[in-house]
Amino acid sequence: MKYSNFVITLAIGLSCTACGQQTVKEKQISTSTSKKQQTMDISKITDLQVKQAIEALQAGDKSWYSFFTENPTMTDDGNKVDFKSFFANALGKEVFLSIDRVEKDGKEIHGNFKAGQWGTFPVFFIFHKNPEGKFDRLDIGQDK
Structure with a gap:
């Protein structure tokens, strides 16, 4: 039981972490958008x-x-x-x-x-x- 609770807790933690991460492409879009907004x-x-x-x-x-x-x-x-x-x-x-x-x-x-x-x-x-x-x-x- 302890092992399966650990796996479930780890899986939930990893999925939450992944949700908060941006892909490289998302970061580039976000950066280019903010640069346009800053210069315009x-x-x-x-x-x-x-x-x-x-x-x-x-x-x-x-x-x-x-x-x-x-x-x-x-x-x-x-x-x-x-x-x-x-x-x-x-x-x-x-x-x-x-x-x-x-x-x-x-x-x-x-x-x-x-x-x-x-x-x-x-x-x-x-x-x-x-x-x-x-x-x-x-x-x-x-x-x-």
Whole structure:
């Protein structure tokens, strides 16, 4: 009887210990998630609408479009592009990894950006507001 109680106690103890352990993959995911959360700090963005728009972009949330006029002008590295077509492909796939610098009253954002298949590189986003408070232009591009 004593031996079987010992085996049962040992088995329960080992299974409880195993439940509390993380696999290497779980640790890597946890570490990479916490690193992203540490580097992606939007508190530097001082314009409330820009901050909310960036939050929507980061979440891949279609509310991103609500911050803009019906047909905003957009440039990518100085080339005019269609805003809706561009973000139909980018929203939910492309995100800022860090916000490094904010200028022009919170409307110019510089940071490291993950652009899907294009890779990761430093970018700028410049938001332009119309008199009604909506963004009517967005200029983006690679930072030099």
